[in-house]
Amino acid sequence: MLQVKVIREEKRRIANGLRKRNWTAKQIRILDQILEKDDQRRATQKALDDMLAENNRLSKQIGQLMGQGKKAEAEAMKAQVSAMKEETKQLEEQFNTLKTELEELLYNVPNCPHKSVPKGSGEEDNKVFKAWDGPLPALPENALPHWDLAKKYQLFDFELGVKLTGAGFPVYRGKGAKLQRALVAFFLDHAIKAGFEEVLPPLLVNEDTARGTGQLPDKEAQMYTFEKDNLYLIPTAEVPVTNILRGEILQEDQLPVKMTAYTPCFRREAGAWGAHVRGLNRVHQFDKVEIVQVEHPDRSYKTLQQMLGHVSRLLKKLELPYRILLLCGGDTGFASAKTFDFEVWSGAQQRWLEVSSVSNFETFQSNRMQLRYRDADGKIQLAHTLNGSALALARIVAALLENNQTPEGITIPKALQKYTGFKIID
RNA sequence: GGAUGGGUGGGUGAGUGGCUGAAACCAUCGGUUUGCUAAACCGACGUACGGGUAACCCCGUACCGCGGGUUCGAAUCCCGCCCCAUCCGCCA
Numbered sequence: 001m002l003q004v005k006v007i008r009e010e011k012r013r014i015a016n017g018l019r020k021r022n023w024t025a026k027q028i029r030i031l032d033q034i035l036e037k038d039d040q041r042r043a044t045q046k047a048l049d050d051m052l053a054e055n056n057r058l059s060k061q062i063g064q065l066m067g068q069g070k071k072a073e074a075e076a077m078k079a080q081v082s083a084m085k086e087e088t089k090q091l092e093e094q095f096n097t098l099k100t101e102l103e104e105l106l107y108n109v110p111n112c113p114h115k116s117v118p119k120g121s122g123e124e125d126n127k128v129f130k131a132w133d134g135p136l137p138a139l140p141e142n143a144l145p146h147w148d149l150a151k152k153y154q155l156f157d158f159e160l161g162v163k164l165t166g167a168g169f170p171v172y173r174g175k176g177a178k179l180q181r182a183l184v185a186f187f188l189d190h191a192i193k194a195g196f197e198e199v200l201p202p203l204l205v206n207e208d209t210a211r212g213t214g215q216l217p218d219k220e221a222q223m224y225t226f227e228k229d230n231l232y233l234i235p236t237a238e239v240p241v242t243n244i245l246r247g248e249i250l251q252e253d254q255l256p257v258k259m260t261a262y263t264p265c266f267r268r269e270a271g272a273w274g275a276h277v278r279g280l281n282r283v284h285q286f287d288k289v290e291i292v293q294v295e296h297p298d299r300s301y302k303t304l305q306q307m308l309g310h311v312s313r314l315l316k317k318l319e320l321p322y323r324i325l326l327l328c329g330g331d332t333g334f335a336s337a338k339t340f341d342f343e344v345w346s347g348a349q350q351r352w353l354e355v356s357s358v359s360n361f362e363t364f365q366s367n368r369m370q371l372r373y374r375d376a377d378g379k380i381q382l383a384h385t386l387n388g389s390a391l392a393l394a395r396i397v398a399a400l401l402e403n404n405q406t407p408e409g410i411t412i413p414k415a416l417q418k419y420t421g422f423k424i425i426d
Numbered sequence: 427g428g429a430u431g432g433g434u435g436g437g438u439g440a441g442u443g444g445c446u447g448a449a450a451c452c453a454u455c456g457g458u459u460u461g462c463u464a465a466a467c468c469g470a471c472g473u474a475c476g477g478g479u480a481a482c483c484c485c486g487u488a489c490c491g492c493g494g495g496u497u498c499g500a501a502u503c504c505c506g507c508c509c510c511a512u513c514c515g516c517c518a
Contacts, residue, residue, distance in 0.1 A: 045476050049487040056487090059499040063444035078498045085498090249473090370474090380473085 001106050001214075001368045003382075004038045007031055017112030020119040020329030034105045041098040048091040055081055055088065107217055111364040113329045114301070114338040120328025129340060130312075130324040136345055137321070137403040143348040146398040147279035149405060150176065153425050156280075168269070168284035170394075175425045179400075179412075180287055182419035183393055184262050187289035187314065191390060194310055196260035196291055201240035203263060204231040209243040212369035214335040224266050237261040237290035238387045245294055246369040249380060255373055256303060257294040260390070262287065279398060281353065286394040292387045294371065297362070300384035304338065304360045307388045311342055311356050314391055317415040320399055321345040323352065337362040344395065348402040353395040358388030401425075 007014055015028050058081050065074040118127055150156045155176025161169035172180050192198055210216040210232045215223060224233040234240060241261050250257070265288050280286075291310065295303045308324060315322040327339040336359040343352035363382040366372065373383050404411045409426030417423050 042476065045487080049476060052488085053486055055498080060444070062498050066444080074498085081498045 001364060002109055002112065003363070003367050004034060004102070004106070007034055007109075008038070011035075014109075014112045017329070018110075020113045020117060021110060021332070022119070022121045022330045030105060030109060034102065034109070037098060037102045037105060041095070041102055044091060044095045044098055048088070048095050051084065051088050051091060055084060110334040111332075111337045111361065113332055114360070114362075116326075117332060117338055118326065118328045119330075121330040122328075123331055125328035126325045126331055126341070127328070128323060129326040132321045132323045132345065134321060137347045139347045139403070139405065143402065143405060145279065145348045146346075146401040149401045149410065150279070153410065155179070155401070155425070158279075166284075168282070170280065170283060170285075175420075175422065176397075178420055178422075179397060179425075180393060182416055182421075183391075183396065184287060184289060186416055186419045187391055188260065188262055190310075190314060190317075191260035191289060191291055194258075194291075196258040199241060199244070199259050199261045201234075201237060201244075201261055201263065203234055203240075203266075204229075205234055205240055205243070206231060209239060209246070212243045212246045213239045213365050214368060215239060218334050222267055222269070224268060233266040234263060235267050236265050236389075237263040237288065238292060241290065241292045242294075242365060242371075242385055242387065243369060245371050248371060250294070250371075250373040250383065252296065252373050252375055255294060255296045255383065256299070259292045260289060261292075262289045264288075265392075280394040281349075281398065283394055286392060288392040289390055290387060291390045292385070294366075295384045295386060296373070297381070297384050300360050300362065300386060301338075304340075304358065304386055307358050307386060307390075308340055311358060311388060311390050315342065315344065315355075317413070318396070318400065319413045319415075320396070320403065322355075333357075333359060335359075335361050335364045337364065342389075342391075344399040346395075346399045346402050348405070349398075353399060355395045355399075356389040356391050359386060361385045361387075 002014065011031055015031060018028050018031075058077055062074050062077050062081070065071075065077065118125060120126065144152065147158075153176075154174055156170045156172040158167075158170050160171040161167075164171065188198060204226065207216065207230060210223070215232070215235065219235070223235055226232070240263075241259050244259070245257065264285055266285050269282060269284060291307060293303055293307070312322070312324075322342055322344045325341045325343065327341060332339045339357055339359040341354050342356035342358070344355050345351075346353045362384050365385045366382040371383050371385065372380050375381050400413070401410055404413070409424040411424050412420050412422065
């Protein structure tokens with residue numbers, strides 16, 4: 001959520017940012033509505049506070065009169081305060097309404113894209129930030145897509161998942177299951193080596209937590225919900241991990257806070273099915289190792305680049321061809337100011353698959369969850385939050401299987417062999 | 427799930443209707459003293475929103491788990507919810 005203060009002081013910049021997200025002039029008028037609503041809110045608060053101050057003053061006097069035994073005077077004053085009560089109540093209701101309305105307006109405004117983010121409406125306007133300059137795997141004509149390889153080598157089973165749960169919940173088996181575990185361990189070890197603290201968070205979160213990172217109210221339809229207990233299954237580890245610091249005021253020298261977590265991720269993906277979603281390309285449950293950083297605003301973009309470096313190293317070690325996209329305004333997530341996507345080449349499908357999304361949210365999340373630090377002058381400031389997948393398993397597995405298929409079997413990249421305990425799937 | 431007792435500032439913890447935004451102690455920070463360290467002493471020390479000021483700051487309001495209620499006035503009384511501890515039940 002953007003701060004009203006920022007909208008007021010930098011309305012031009014915010015409006016320009018929204019234009020990059022393809023907002024029309026008409027839509028951008030919401031900024032004026034917000035400022036107007038905030039003016040009303042402040043005026044009402046002033047009136048209410050003055051009223052309450054008067055009430056408090058009189059009440060104190062009543063207490064004193066009572067203490068002095070001046071009962072009649074006290075009673076007269078009581079009547080006076082009682083008379084003001086109705087007006088106070090009205091002001092209070094008005095104030096609460098305005099506050100709620102203001103918040104609802106603010107919930108509709110996405111983050112302002114960073115100045116380096118290109119304008120655009122969708123995928124087609126994303127810029128290739130780093131192209132793949134190496135060779136693509138040379139696979140034979142009859143190369144199998146990963147869903148066929150999975151059948152051939154009994155690595156995972158979708159039909160079985162349907163029996164147990166429903167579509168989009170694969171059951172991994174044998175070397176397929178071991179491969180999952182190996183990748184998780186591989187990713188976690190590298191994150192720990194890069195200075196991230198490993199955490200193993202709950203997979204169910206409450207409403208406050210879902211709100212903190214912006215899943216509520218923006219992306220409610222994306223999450224599985226447990227109405228009876230008022231809990232949500234996490235769509236990414238970002239949600240519980242970033243919220244660890246919700247409401248905290250950190251010391252400046254505690255920044256950056258670096259955390260990593262492996263969790264399964266659950267996504268309803270309602271209405272997202274269609275072409276290109278076979279096999280592991282899109283599933284309701286997948287495993288992911290996430291890296292999260294809470295950083296000083298002055299350093300957050302440098303940190304974003306470092307996170308790109310971290311993910312790049314993982315993909316190099318896995319010997320997967322990859323490219324990095326800088327998302328355009330229209331494709332950048334609601335809460336993000338700047339997002340890079342990583343895509344790996346899926347040899348048999350002959351397409352790039354998104355395996356990681358690395359974002360700087362600036363103060364969009366920290367404002368909502370009041371995640372702050374005390375600067376050198378002792379002033380309290382909102383911290384920047386960042387996160388990235390490092391990495392999401394399902395599609396990595398798809399690419400690994402497809403790209404490494406040989407007549408003898410599927411070879412395992414060298415760096416991964418000590419984790420899998422086998423060099424080939426045959 | 428049942429019973430009982432609790433949820434107060436960074437921590438411990440006092441506070442049963444007005445003098446309490448909240449004692450005291452600890453921690454932290456600044457100062458005095460000191461050959462250095464320690465100790466002692468003095469002082470500062472919550473957050474949000476709003477108002478005033480160029481700023482240091484000053485003022486107002488709200489917040490003692492969350493939400494509602496009673497009252498001129500609520501940390502304190504009443505109701506609902508959440509959470510924690512202990513015991514019982516169940517159990518990986």
